Structure formats: C-alpha cells, structure tokens
Amino acid sequence: MPEIVKRKKALSVNPLKASSTVGAALAFLGFRRTIPMLHGSQGCTAFGKILFVRHFREPIPLQTTAIDQVSAVMGSQDLVIEGLKTLCEKNTPDMIGLPTTGLVETQGADIHMAVRAFRKVHPEFDRIPVVPVSTPDFVGSMESGYADATKAIIESLVPTAAEAGTQPGQRRRQINVLAGSHLTPGDLEHLKDLIEAFDLRPVVLPDLSDSLDGHLPETDFSPLTIGGALVSELATVGDALATLVIGASMDAPADALKARTGVPDHRFAHLMGIDAVDALISTLAELAAVPVPAKIERQRAQLQDAMLDSHFMLGMSRFAIAADPDLLVGLTQMLAGVGAETVVAVAPTNAPALERAVCDQVKIGDLEDLEIAARARGAEVLITNSHGVHTSARLGIPLLRAGFPQYDQLGGYTRTWIGYQGTRATLFELANILLTLEKGEIHPYRSRLKQWPDDERHADVKHAA
Missing domain, CATH: 3.40.50.1980 (Nitrogenase molybdenum iron protein domain)
Structure with a gap:
C-alpha cells in the first residue's frame, strides 16, 4: 500500500485536475437526446465546453443558466426555472442534466428546490426528466463529478424492483455496464465487442462510445446529443443478468443500482494488464455459460x-x-x-x-x-x-x-x-x-591514436588553409 501524501500548498501552480462539473457534464453527454445545463456563469460553461471541443473535436451541446452579478447576490432560482422552460419548449430533450458550479455552490443555491419549483410552475413538462446534481468546482475532480452524475441519474430514473416489477436475470442476455470516466470511447467500443463475443447484450451507462466516438451524423445540426444510452432503457436495467462495474470511482453508483434493482454486480478496478483482463473474461464466460471464444484466447x-x-x-x-x-x-x-x-x-x-x-x-x-x-x-x-x-x-x-x-x-x-x-x-x-532513449546502448569506440577518414579530410582542409 503506497503512502498518500496530502496537499500542503495553498494553490495549484500548474493545475492537473478537471473540475467535477466537467465530469458531471460528460456523464450526461453519454445519454441520447440529452443536454446538460450548467448552473453558473457563462464563463463556467465556456471553459468546460472549450476543453470538450478540443479533446473530442466535435460540437458539444452545453447550456448555462448564465447568472450575472445581481443574481449571484440576490438568488438564481428564477434563472434555473427560465432555463429549463426554454430547453423543454425548444428542444424537447429526453433528459436535462443540471450540474452546479463553484459560483452557485458558494452562493448557497439549492438546486433540488429549484427543480421542484420548476415542476410546480410548469407541470406541462413533467414528462421530461431533469436530473440535478451538486458538483462544485472546488470539491472532487472530473472522476468524482462523473460518478456523482451517474448516481443521480440512477436514483432519479431507474425504478425500484417493486415499482417496475423487474426481476434480476429476466433478460438472460443483458449485461449492465457502469463505465468510469477513465474509459475512452475507444475503450467502451472494445468492451462492448468483448461482451458481445459471448453472445451477451451490453447496456453501457453512460455510453460515450455512441455519442462522442467521432462520427458524422445524418443531420447537419442537433442541439442535443446525437447518440448514447437510451434514457428509456433505464427502466429495463433491473431485468439484467448482472452489472459490470469498471473503476472504483463507480462504486457509489453501483451501490445505488444494486439497492434499487437487486441485480448482482461484478467490480473491476480497471481493465489494463493481463491479470485484470483475465478476471473480466472469466466473469463473462461464467455469466454466459460458454467457453472463451478462440479469438479472445488468441x-x-x-x-x-x-x-x-x-x-x-x-x-x-x-x-x-x-x-x-x-x-x-x-x-x-x-x-x-x-x-x-x-x-x-x-x-x-x-x-x-x-x-x-x-x-x-x-x-x-x-x-x-x-x-x-x-x-x-x-x-x-x-x-x-x-x-x-x-x-x-x-x-x-x-x-x-x-x-x-x-x-x-x-x-x-x-x-x-x-x-x-x-x-x-x-x-x-x-x-x-x-x-x-538509447538506454543501455553501447556506442562505437573511436581510438584517439588512429587517424580516421574524417580526420584525414579535416586535416587536408586545415593544411590547405
């Protein structure tokens, strides 16, 4: 076990972390026809959007409540209500994510109360899910914000077994996957291929491999995500055979999913290295009750x-x-x-x-x-x-x-x-x-006592001069 050396500096000189707000927005981007609306100033959203656009080289659907100096002091609940109303009227999304930023968290804004007020004022939009999540910039990192948003989605939209009448294993070939933020869209695509090789059907939450994998859409522009996990499929995860949890940061969302559905889970710290991958393949073979395909053995x-x-x-x-x-x-x-x-x-x-x-x-x-x-x-x-x-x-x-x-x-x-x-x-x-780096390379030895051809040429030039 390594020694954990805690931070002692009063500031970050050369910052490493991305904020938890950015992580939460990324989780919402893994669901189809969804849009995150960051509760904060325009600058908070613009900074995160720049990082996303430069990393994925894709247009990123992000909105903001755009609070100003007055609302930062007097309160910003009305801006949340107006922003949600505008998104529901213009885009009719399948889900709206509502992560907070450090500004409103410092202000003391109650994001859950703001959503309840929106529901009371605009009951005509009750069918559109709105998932609030507290993700201040000054707490956690991208990894924790991503996990917090996933947990909030599960607690808001996954029905309990009693509510939906679901039963673990009823869908014998379905496997839920809770994928940590460290997995790239390429990783998720490969993970789905591995699961499908065992004739199992993966439901990845969130699924960035379908929304941010870098493909040209059929439509010219969409204000919502153009791919990702279906929000409607969240009602079926309680019927799955099992849940695969990739990354220790996803333990809290996994606990929430298991408590609501009773579906057994299998947890993996990561999937790099032969031992870690062996554990995954053995689990898949056991769940599918089939031998490991020859392709994977190769x-x-x-x-x-x-x-x-x-x-x-x-x-x-x-x-x-x-x-x-x-x-x-x-x-x-x-x-x-x-x-x-x-x-x-x-x-x-x-x-x-x-x-x-x-x-x-x-x-x-x-x-x-x-x-x-x-x-x-x-x-x-x-x-x-x-x-x-x-x-x-x-x-x-x-x-x-x-x-x-x-x-x-x-x-x-x-x-x-x-x-x-x-x-x-x-x-x-x-x-x-x-x-x-040429580490350990043995370079040729050139004796100082012998005149090499290059030395002779230099000597001729020197003599002529």
Missing part, C-alpha cells in the same frame, strides 16, 4: 508475446504518472506487471482507490509536484494529459498522453487502453518510446 496469446518482446525495454524502467485515481491505479499495476517502476505518482484528489496503486507513494497535487519529483527521482518517461507537454519539455523526457484533456494531438479519445489488445498496444508504444 488475443491473450498475442499479449503474452508482446510482454516477452518488450520486457527488455520496460524492465526496470522508471515512469512518472499524473492522472485521476482510477487511471493512475490501472497504469501503475499494468507497468508493475511488466517489471517497470512507477517512481512518481500524482493524483489531483484523494480517493480510496489510490491504496491499490503500485508505487511507494502517491502525491495529491498538481503538475508542479510531478515535475519536481520526476526530476529528483530520475524518471525516464512521463504519462499524463496534454497539460504535461511543457513539463515534459522542461524535464527533457518523452510524454505519453493519457487521460483528459488531450488537445494538442488528434484521436486521443479513440485510443483503446483496455483489454488484451489495448494493453498490447500500450506496451509496444512505451517500449518504442524507451528505444528512442
């Missing part, structure tokens, strides 16, 4: 070969990682599985999952903490998001981009990190990065 053999090929480069290598807890734990465990060492680990917030990280200590801090520690401990490769580009340049070591946001290169959101194939690709990329 993928496992390919990963074993990749581990053998790359162990000369990765063994005893030194990595510095900065990421949200779930991703940090997965990366450290995967690297430990191939003999690499995580000499520096930094997380933006504390979480129980960090106790599973394979390293001596985890620093709760920012990219400045990462840079100082990486320089002191001789890290060879840096792993973090695009905010770490300048840190990498100052340290003079290569960077592998992981996490959110990735805005200086294309396609980071499509990358697959999980499964046998994702792990194999990551090991090859890390090994290739280490090869560029």
Whole structure:
C-alpha cells in the first residue's frame, strides 16, 4: 500500500485536475437526446465546453443558466426555472442534466428546490426528466463529478424492483455496464465487442462510445446529443443478468443500482494488464455459460508475446504518472506487471482507490509536484494529459498522453487502453518510446591514436588553409 501524501500548498501552480462539473457534464453527454445545463456563469460553461471541443473535436451541446452579478447576490432560482422552460419548449430533450458550479455552490443555491419549483410552475413538462446534481468546482475532480452524475441519474430514473416489477436475470442476455470516466470511447467500443463475443447484450451507462466516438451524423445540426444510452432503457436495467462495474470511482453508483434493482454486480478496478483482463473474461464466460471464444484466447496469446518482446525495454524502467485515481491505479499495476517502476505518482484528489496503486507513494497535487519529483527521482518517461507537454519539455523526457484533456494531438479519445489488445498496444508504444532513449546502448569506440577518414579530410582542409 503506497503512502498518500496530502496537499500542503495553498494553490495549484500548474493545475492537473478537471473540475467535477466537467465530469458531471460528460456523464450526461453519454445519454441520447440529452443536454446538460450548467448552473453558473457563462464563463463556467465556456471553459468546460472549450476543453470538450478540443479533446473530442466535435460540437458539444452545453447550456448555462448564465447568472450575472445581481443574481449571484440576490438568488438564481428564477434563472434555473427560465432555463429549463426554454430547453423543454425548444428542444424537447429526453433528459436535462443540471450540474452546479463553484459560483452557485458558494452562493448557497439549492438546486433540488429549484427543480421542484420548476415542476410546480410548469407541470406541462413533467414528462421530461431533469436530473440535478451538486458538483462544485472546488470539491472532487472530473472522476468524482462523473460518478456523482451517474448516481443521480440512477436514483432519479431507474425504478425500484417493486415499482417496475423487474426481476434480476429476466433478460438472460443483458449485461449492465457502469463505465468510469477513465474509459475512452475507444475503450467502451472494445468492451462492448468483448461482451458481445459471448453472445451477451451490453447496456453501457453512460455510453460515450455512441455519442462522442467521432462520427458524422445524418443531420447537419442537433442541439442535443446525437447518440448514447437510451434514457428509456433505464427502466429495463433491473431485468439484467448482472452489472459490470469498471473503476472504483463507480462504486457509489453501483451501490445505488444494486439497492434499487437487486441485480448482482461484478467490480473491476480497471481493465489494463493481463491479470485484470483475465478476471473480466472469466466473469463473462461464467455469466454466459460458454467457453472463451478462440479469438479472445488468441488475443491473450498475442499479449503474452508482446510482454516477452518488450520486457527488455520496460524492465526496470522508471515512469512518472499524473492522472485521476482510477487511471493512475490501472497504469501503475499494468507497468508493475511488466517489471517497470512507477517512481512518481500524482493524483489531483484523494480517493480510496489510490491504496491499490503500485508505487511507494502517491502525491495529491498538481503538475508542479510531478515535475519536481520526476526530476529528483530520475524518471525516464512521463504519462499524463496534454497539460504535461511543457513539463515534459522542461524535464527533457518523452510524454505519453493519457487521460483528459488531450488537445494538442488528434484521436486521443479513440485510443483503446483496455483489454488484451489495448494493453498490447500500450506496451509496444512505451517500449518504442524507451528505444528512442538509447538506454543501455553501447556506442562505437573511436581510438584517439588512429587517424580516421574524417580526420584525414579535416586535416587536408586545415593544411590547405
């Protein structure tokens, strides 16, 4: 168990974390015909939207209550009511997400009371679900905000077994998946393929692989999300055979889902590395009551070969990682599985999952903490998001981009990190990065007593001059 070193600085010098408000908005974007409306100033929403657009390279449907100086002091409930009314009238969404920002949380706004007031004033929109969630910027991170929004959706829209008459296992082939924020759309697409290989039907909550996977829609413009999990399917999750929970941050939503439906769940800290993927595949084979498909067995053999090929480069290598807890734990465990060492680990917030990280200590801090520690401990490769580009340049070591946001290169959101194939690709990329360092290379010896052809040419030029 690593030592958790808590934050002591009064400010973030080079911020690492994305806010919990951004995480909550991302969770709502994983549902079809949905729009998040951030309760706060226009700047709060604009900043999050910029990060989303630069990361996914897609138009992102986000709205705001746009509170001003007066409403920030006198109260902003009327703006929530007016904003919800406008969205319901103009767009008729299947769901509206209502996360808060640090401004209104500091003000003391009661977002749940505002929704109740909206329902009282406009009962004609009762059929449109509105899910409020408290996600102040100054508490938690993207990971916790994403989990809080998912939990709020479950508690608001998933009926209990008594209310809906659902029964676990009634849909023998349906598998619920609660996917953590560390999984990319590419990861989710691969995870669905693995589940479908066992003739099972995945219902992913939220499903970013269908809404933010980067595809051209048939329509020119939509003010709502153009893909994602169906809001109507939330009524069926109580009939599923089982629930897969990916990431320790999703434990609270998983507890809420199990309490409401009684569907048994299977929890995985991550899906990187051969041991973690083996656990998932064994679970799927048991749930489906079928043998593991030959294609997946071959993928496992390919990963074993990749581990053998790359162990000369990765063994005893030194990595510095900065990421949200779930991703940090997965990366450290995967690297430990191939003999690499995580000499520096930094997380933006504390979480129980960090106790599973394979390293001596985890620093709760920012990219400045990462840079100082990486320089002191001789890290060879840096792993973090695009905010770490300048840190990498100052340290003079290569960077592998992981996490959110990735805005200086294309396609980071499509990358697959999980499964046998994702792990194999990551090991090859890390090994290739280490090869560029020429670590352990023996350079040719040139005797000072022998005159080499180059020396003769330089000597002729010198003599002619």
